[in-house]
Amino acid sequence: MESIITDLGFDVLFKGNNAMRLLEGLLVALRISMIAVLISLPLGGLLGVLMSLKRKGIRFFGRLYLEIIRIMPQMVLLFIVYFGATRAFGLKLSPELSSLIVFSLWGTAEMSDLVRGAVQSIPRAQYESSAALGMNTAKTYCFVIVPQIIRRILPNTINLITRMIKTTSLVMMIGIVEVLKVGQQIIEANRKSSPNAAFGVFATVFLLYFLACYPISLLSRYLEKKANG
């Protein structure tokens, strides 16, 4: 048993505080995605509501913003902000700040589209029947419209969170020491004593990401079933 663990390179995980370091690396990535989520949800919600209004100008610029963000790979956006901002404005952005900017811009775009779709999908008759019951605008939104919107966007919003978590793995490419980078460091440091560490470490990282995302995916699916059923 012990030899299998060594052969597969899982032994490094038990050396020193390597396992702990990997977990901390994962937390670095998770923290960035969580902050980006916290910024994106309200901003995206606001933008989405604005885009559902019938103002041509707002709609045009909102749409443009969404299309530009959507067509570019997040990796390219990261490069543009990290390298480009320095060049264009003479700002030296840290990798952390760059990634927060990019993921928030992206999350806001995706969130706004969800909210816009949900607002527009509420039938006119819902507003009219609320008015017919004597509700004023505030009450209509508070008791009728917003609860329906939230129910509709909740599954996809939670799904967006898993997408954010997965995307944060990219930050290692602009030099943030997160779980993949920590993994590489561990493999490098133990290359003599555990030559097969690459398998064990990356299999563990694989599993760690799965454990972080899968429960959230399940929650999203459960909510979707509930909303449809």
Add this chain to the structure above:
Amino acid sequence: MDLAVMGEYLPRFGEAFLLTLRIGWAGIALSLLIGLAAAFIRHFKIPLLSGLMAGYIELFRNTPLLVQLFFIYFGLPKLGFTVSPELCGAVGLGLLGGSYMAESFRSGLDAVPPAQSLSALSLGMTRRQLFVHVVLPQAFAISTPSVVANVIFLLKETSVFSAISLMDLMFTAKDLIGLYYDTTECLVLLVLFYIVMLLPVSLLGRKLEKKFEFGRSGT
């Protein structure tokens, strides 16, 4: 922005573009094959395999491509499976994409109303005729928008190939920025090439969606 510098870099970006495109489309082709096979297995609930496919789909949908590539490229050789960066990129993208395509095709298959099968059967069709002439064409039409969305998603995901030392667009941009500090020129070229790669698919997707609009309303 210096156009002369951009002209100088163009051939290198062009090469990187072709490499990215080649591996990207190879991975997408693979993802379609894997996705179709997995979707059929799941739809027909083939024992054992169906559970296996469910596990595969969940695992790859809930992990980032970058991590999958690291595992395949650096981890698997320790078990004796050494892969070239090109093959690793295509296989990794194919496996990631397969898990997404499988869900697209399966939801298409599941979305064909059971009553359609009954009506085909009432005309004397066999199970096979029913599947080929009635279920499959509708399932494909229903899945088309999400398959196209997956293709765009996968083309964008190619941007992490540089992590396994493939000389793709990102790698080239990073390399040239590091060497000569022509940041603006490189970033502009990078963006332009990705637009060339993605815009046609995006426009084609919208066209296809319109074409297959028959029928969600009213059979």
Add this chain to the structure above:
Amino acid sequence: MDKKNEVILTIGHLKKSYGDTEVLKDIDLEIKSGEVVVIIGPSGCGKSTLLRCLNGLEKTDEGRILLHGEPVDPKSAGIFRMRERIGMVFQSYELFPHKTILKNITLAPLKVQKRKKEEAEAEALALLERIGLSAHRDKYPSQLSGGQKQRVAIARALIMHPELLLLDEITAALDPEMVREVLELVLSLAKEGRTMLIVTHEMAFAEAVADRVIFMDGGSIIEEGTAEQIFHYPKTERLQRFLESLKFD
């Protein structure tokens, strides 16, 4: 059409349950060639299930269904051949959304009966002419009204030359002003001497078209007779109550 009064369909001791609920309790019924039989009854009385069983779309638990002495059995290999001989039209039309009107009609003759394309198309066009939809041959189902779709569904069943036609609440999903065009088509089929088994909620239509009316309730046949007997001189209390429930005053 052919020899009247020859029994073509025999249902004997047919039983079916979903879990603990018995939906068909010992049904016996014979249908003769050229006969139009209408089944009426409250929702959930088992009439639609019976129709599905007759086309082998539902498994039965006990009893037998014979078409010209041959069993209709969803588990047998011959079921596909039997379904060709029994046409069925559904409440929700179920045209194939990815095929044009013409191709909806010709799909089964071409693929199932392996008929020649020219011949199948010629007959399909003649049928389209008859139902007044020739101009729509190249449209898709989503471009048609409900009444038009249902007429196409009937044509799609007719082209197979079925010996028996099953119509399952074919007007239930239609707007009131479209009901008539569909029912008139069915009436004209009845006049030609087609053998039909019809489930419907349109009582006036049932009265006009039926040679024989069957009242089902709770999975059993409660009463049967001519339209006159059933609608004007109901014998059982259950039928009386059912007919009463359809009136407004």
